[in-house]
Amino acid sequence: MSWTSDADLHWSVEEACANARPSPNQIVFGGWLLRASGGPTRRTNALNPLRGRRDDPAAVIAAADAVYRGLGQPLIVRVPDLAPEMDAALDRLGFRAEGETDTLFAAGAACHAPAPADLVLTPEPDAAWFAAQSACEGPVSALAAQTYRASLASLLLPRVFARRMRDGRPAAVGYGALDRGLLVLESVVTHPEHRRAGHATALVAGLMAWARARQAEGACLQVVADNGPARALYETLGFSRRLYGYRYRRRD
Template sequence: MSNMDMVRGLQERAARALPAEHVRDVEGWRLGLAPSCSWWVGSVLPHGDAQPDDLARRVVGAEGFYAGHGKAARFQISPGACPEGLDTVLAERGYRRQSAVSLQVASVARVREQAAAGSLRVRLEERPTRAWFDIWRAVHADGGDARSEWDMLARVEPPTAYACAVIGDDVVAVGRTVADTGWAGVFSMATLPAARGKGAARAVLVALADWAGAHAAGRMYLQVERDNAPALRLYERTGFSELCGYHYRTAG
């Protein structure tokens, strides 16, 4: 499998793990609409091939879809996995470049090696609990509607696992994973500020890796913003490395 095919496959798995409320497939481009969720849930995944002279037509079609719902179009741009020239076409149409992201991968075995004596206790659930959701919201709430975020999680197809790292009786860090055709995606990592530096996030990752290994997933992937230095250090220490970088283009 080429890197391009792997990138496309992982990003399509990620889209299934972050399911939009409405999805339209147009000639291989996935148009997601999630009006009240975090913005990255509702974007265009433009993986279907397109000839250079056809790009503008297809961009205009996507713009019409989002305009019809009162939203601006936003495209996820992964070099090598999107049609050549798309980023340039969007820039020429006035789209802003935003949110540089690193797509990273690791073997489940490598992540599991990071377990250490005295690691924090981690609970795993099949569904998000209120305690799990409250920690995630406390760290990452960006104006998205809480009810819509709950609904998004309810749309995720199993098998899934929600992890809570606990100190005493208090949940201090969370994360979730979705197993999908041999891979386990890592999402929603969050640690309360007072618990940082105590191994909570690493304990969550190791617990998710243990679960992944038990659910026929030999490899893991995640997406992290490139300006999040603490998270990048954590993922490097636990065995992840970058497969590719990507960014978004937003209309207006």
């Protein structure tokens, strides 16, 4: 597909990023998407704006707070620059901001390096991929692991899961999902023992080659704003355009 304006591109990327990391539990009301997967991940446990008309922020906050309280979860609101109207209401209620994140874009899945021959690609996250992901990510709680698996089990888009091994041990892992011509890069992580050796670059190049073969028109990802090494890596791969930022808002 082609995008008719910057706003159309930005919202298309916003939707694709949400679809690439779904929550198995969610509801829509008043132009907002409430996601409640459980576990520690903010992305799948936050209130998110949708494209188009949205209800009054105060009413949405009250309704969402009641739902989250019923689930025993805190209200977390994800506020992208695309929908800043929520900020004023949250300021009045004493919600602080955290987790500043940037959304980056590469036209045409820009990196044209071929996929490395030793990159393992699978259509589903098999046991070997999950083992590699766990080794690269490091220890997490049982609940975090459970909700992450549930999120991936809910993924409906065309996708590919990649891992790169060195001497029989995981060096880097990640996955990509394709949504209406957009490749979304997700969960890219390098094992601490293999950092600064080009493994993440090779892995992302492989994911982008997979997407180009499927006529992707662009690639996107979301990265913590102050993560300098990750931003430098993605810059070399063609992610030179910042589309918009977002932050989470929650009570102390």
